[in-house]
Amino acid sequence: MSAGAVERTTEAADRRREQHGWYFYDFACSVYSTSVLTVFLGPYLTSVARAAADTEGFVHPLGIPLRAGSVFAYTVSVSVVVAVVAMPLVGAVADRTGRKKPLLAVSAYLGAAATTGMFFLDGHRYLLGALLLIVANSALAVSMVLYNAYLPQIAEPDERDTVSSRGWAFGYTSGAVVLVLNLVLYTGHDSFGVSESTAVRICLASAGVWWGAFTLVPLSRLRDRQVAGGGRGTVGAGWRQLLATLRDMRRYPLTLGFLLAYLVYNDGIQTVISQASVYGSEELGLGQTTLITAILLVQVLAVAGALGMGRLARMYGAKLTVLGSLAVWALILCMGYFLPARTPVWFYLLAAAIGVVLGGSQALSRSLFSHLVPRGKEAEYFSAYEMSDRGLSWLGPLVFGLTYQLSGSYRQAIISLVLFFVLGFALLARVPVRRAVAAAGNTVPDRI
Secondary structure: OOHHHHHHHHHHHHHHHHHHHHHHHHHHHHHHHHHHHHHHHHHHHHHHHHHOOOOOOEEOHHHOOEEHHHHHHHHHHHHHHHHHHHHHHHHHHHHHHOOHHHHHHHHHHHHHHHHHHHHHOOOOOHHHHHHHHHHHHHHHHHHHHHHHHOHHHHOOHHHHHHHHHHHHHHHHHHHHHHHHHHHHHHHOOOOOOOOHHHHHHHHHHHHHHHHHHHOHHHHHHOOOOOOOOOOOOOHHHHHHHHHHHHHHHOOOHHHHHHHHHHHHHHHHHHHHHHHHHHHHHHHOOOOHHHHHHHHHHHHHHHHHHHHHHHHHHHHHOHHHHHHHHHHHHHHHHHHHHOOOOOOHHHHHHHHHHHHHHHHHHHHHHHHHHHOOOOOOOHHHHHHHHHHHHHHOOOHHHHHHHHHHHHHOOHHHHHHOOHHHHHHHHHHHHOOOHHHHHHHOOOOOOOOO
16 A cells, blocks of 8 residues: 555544544533423423513513513623624634634633533522523633534545534434433432422533533544634724624635525524424423423424435535525424314424424535635634524524513414524525635635
C-alpha cells in the first residue's frame, strides 16, 4: 500500500472516531430537550406558577400581570433572547481561536448544572424555575453552535446527510431510554417512597446529570483545529469578528435565503416541541403518564424517521424531503386543533406523526446548511444557523403565549403556529440550493 493510501486510511479512521464522539453530544443533551423541555417542565412550572397566582390566575413578576398558564411560553422566549446575545459572540471567538472544545465544555456543563438545580423547584418558586430554564436553554443553544460547527470538519460533503441523521438518531435514542426510566419512577413513585412532585423533580435533575456525564465522550474524541493567523479570543475581538461575519454573509444571499426559511419553519417546530405537553395537559386534560408515553413514542419513531428521511434525501435530495416534511407538520397542527379532549388514542396517533417527521426535518436542515458555509467560517456561520434554530425561536412561543393570553384557549394558540410552516415552505421552495452550494465555494453533491 502506498504512503498516500495509508495516510488516507488513517485520516478516514480518525474522522470516524471523531464522528462517533460527535454523535454522543446529541446523546448527552437531547435528554434535556425531551425529559425537561418537552415533557416535565412545562406542566410542572405551570402548576407552580398557578400555586403562586392570585385569585384571578395571574402572577406578577416585576409587577407585570401574566396569566400563570403563559409563564412557561414567555420564559422560553426570554431564554432564546439571552441566547441570541451569546451565540454569535461564542461562534466568532471559536473560529478566531480554533478552540471549540473548551467553549463546548463550559456551555454544556453550565446547562447541565442549571438543569440539575431544577430539583429545588417546588412550592411557589416559579421565578427560580424560570431562571434555571433561561440558563439551561441558552447554554444549550450556545453549545449547539459549537457542536454543529464540527460537522463540516468531521464529514465529507457526501457523508453529511448520513452523519447528521445519525447524530439525531443517537439523541432520540437517549431520549427514549431516559423517558422509560422517567416513566417507571413517575408511575411507581409511591413504591419508591417519594411524592409525585418529588418524582418530577428527580426526573428534571437526572436529565442534567445525564447531560454532564455523557458530554465527557465528545470532549475526549473531538479535536480542535489550528487556525491560520488565529488570534486571542477576547470579547472585543469576538464582537469585531461578528460584525465582519455579518458583512461577509451579504456576499452569500442564497445562504441567507435558506437561513430565513429555516428561521421561520424551525420556529414552528421548536414551539410545537416545547408546548406540546402544556397543550396535552391543560387543553386536552391528559395525565402525565399519557404525556410521557406519547413523547416516548415520538422518540422511538424519530430514530427511524431521521434515518428513513436520510435515505429519502439520498434518493430525492434534502431540499425536496424537507419540503415534504413541512407539509406534514402543517397537517399535524390542523389535526391537533380538532383533537377531542381526554382521548389518549388520538394524541398517540398525532405523536406518531410528529415522530416520523421530527428528526428528519431537523437533521436534513443541518446537513443542507453545512453545504452552504464557506470553509474556515464554520462556527461563525453555524452561530447564525443556531440563532435560526434555537436562538431566534422566541417568536413562536411568544405568539403561542400571547394567543393564549388574549383568548384563554390553547386550541387557538396551537393553530396559530400553522403560519410558520406555510411561510417557511414558501421561502425554502424559492432557494436554489445547488446554486447556493456553488456560490459558497463548495462541491455540489450529486443530490441535494
